[in-house]
Amino acid sequence: MDVDPRFILWAGIAAASPLAIYLLHWQFFMSANVCKSLELLIGKTILITGANTGLGKQAALECAKRQAKKLILACRNLQRAEEAARDIRKATEFQDGFKTEIVVMKLDLTSLDSVRTFCAQVNEQEPQLDILVNNAGVFRCPYAKTEDGFEMHLGVNHLGHFLLTNLLLNLLKKSAPARIVVVSSFLYKQGAIKFDDMNCDRSYGRLEAYSSSKLANVLFSCELSRRLKGTGVNVYCANPGIVRTNILRYSIPLLVKMLDYVVGMFFQDVTQGVQTILNCIVSKELENESGCYYTDCLKEPIIKSAKDEVLAKKLWEYSEMVTGLAIQREQ
Ligand SMILES: NC(=O)c1ccc[n+]([C@@H]2O[C@H](COP(=O)([O-])OP(=O)(O)OC[C@H]3O[C@@H](n4cnc5c(N)ncnc54)[C@H](OP(=O)(O)O)[C@@H]3O)[C@@H](O)[C@H]2O)c1
Structure with missing residues (x-):
């Protein structure tokens, strides 16, 4: 035939x-790689922003499994945060050895007042802070401004965390060796810092605003690591990849819901997605590194615009000015 x-x-x-x-x-x-470190977090106090769901909640669970002394879940909705704390306690209740103390605290990154109040409480109550994880974030939200008049992605993803980190720096330095993990995204490569239209008053694109805030995260972590040289506080910038979380809430939710099964097949789940963040939190191998960017648990070179030290310094000075940190320093 x-x-x-x-x-x-x-x-x-x-x-x-x-x-x-x-x-x-x-x-x-x-993600091809998982966090290979078996390091425990005994004696460590860890603060995670946006820890009530998604990657933040999973990072908190992993820290509890590794017997952290105390976890602070810094969230804007206390009820959701309490539910997450309950889930984490339940998931680790039969674990041998030490039980992690889990506390929830109110932090709304759309409000600089909320950030200041939160940091004042942490500085007053906590004798130590070993690891800060700047995880909370918004993605592709409709055009909106924060309480202080910043475009939402810039305000929540960068400026809120900028002020938070700076107000907790003395406590982190006092607790050295300490770590700051900044959760960015591979989309930073599409971002641009436009100093003449930081709040997108002239033109707004959802993805562009997100990507630019993630570029700000990378520039911030590089500049922060330069400023923290010799203090024993290291900075790590983590890219989780594409992970199936609530982050898609503003992205055609109905269609995403309908395609839930298909979407699920293609994206990583949170246990896979959290690996790079976890590696930055625990890995002893990274203890002499600072100011680097990680994908798939491995160091990845950053693109030229993110390496620009002049741009990073300018963004730092802008951020200090608009968050009121510069004035606070002068007083
Ligand atoms: N998922 C991905 O594919 C992916 C990829 C690259 C990077 N990332 C980054 O990973 C981080 C975590 O994202 P995710 O995927 O876990 O998203 P998610 O499930 O949407 O979680 C985001 C968290 O941020 C919190 N948050 C949002 N606005 C806040 C505010 N104003 N104040 C305090 N907390 C606020 C949310 O609180 P509510 O629950 O109260 O809204 C939630 O806890 C983000 O920085 C994101 O940019 C994610």
Whole structure:
């Protein structure tokens, strides 16, 4: 029987394409590496922003599993934070050895007043802070401004965390060796810092605003690590990859819901997605590194614009000015 060679070609393509899609999906969406460190966090106090859900909650759970002394879940909604704390306590209740103390505290990054009140409480109550994880974030939200008039992505993802970190620095220095983990995104590569339109009053693109805030995260962590040289406080910038969390809440929610199953197949779940953040929190191998960017638990070179020290310094000075930190320093 003669078989048309075109039929064989198309049959071959049809048979191979599911495999090709599967391999592509691993190549682009899935993290190949996991945190290999078995290090425990005994005696450590760890503060995580946005810890009531997604990557922040998973990071908190991993820290509890590694027997951290105390976890502070810094969240804007106390009820959701209490529920997360309950889940983490339950998930670790049969664990041998030490039980982590978990406290929830109110922090709304859309309000600089809230950040100041929060930091004053932490500085007053906590004798030590070993690890700060700047995780909370918003993604592709409709155009909105924070209480202080900043564009939402800039305000929450960068400026709120900028003030928070600076107000907790003395406590971190006192607790050295200490770590600051800044959660950024590979989308920082699409970002740009436009000093003439920081709050997007002239033009606004949701993805652009998010990407720019994530570039600000990278510039901030590089500049912070330069400023903290010799203090024993190291800075790590983590890119979790693409992870299935509530972050897509503003991105066509109905369609995403309908495609839940399909989306689920292609994205990492939080246990995979948290690995790079966890590695930055615990890995002893990173103890002599600071100011680097990590993907898939590995150091990744950053692009030219994120390496620009002049830009990073300018962003720092802008951030100090608009958050009132510069005035506070002068007083
Ligand atoms: N998921 C991904 O694919 C992905 C990829 C790259 C980077 N990231 C980064 O990973 C981090 C965590 O994201 P996720 O995926 O876990 O998202 P998520 O599930 O949406 O969690 C975000 C967290 O941030 C909190 N948050 C938002 N606005 C806040 C505010 N004004 N004050 C205090 N907390 C606030 C949220 O609190 P509520 O629950 O109260 O809203 C929530 O706890 C973000 O920085 C994000 O940019 C995520």
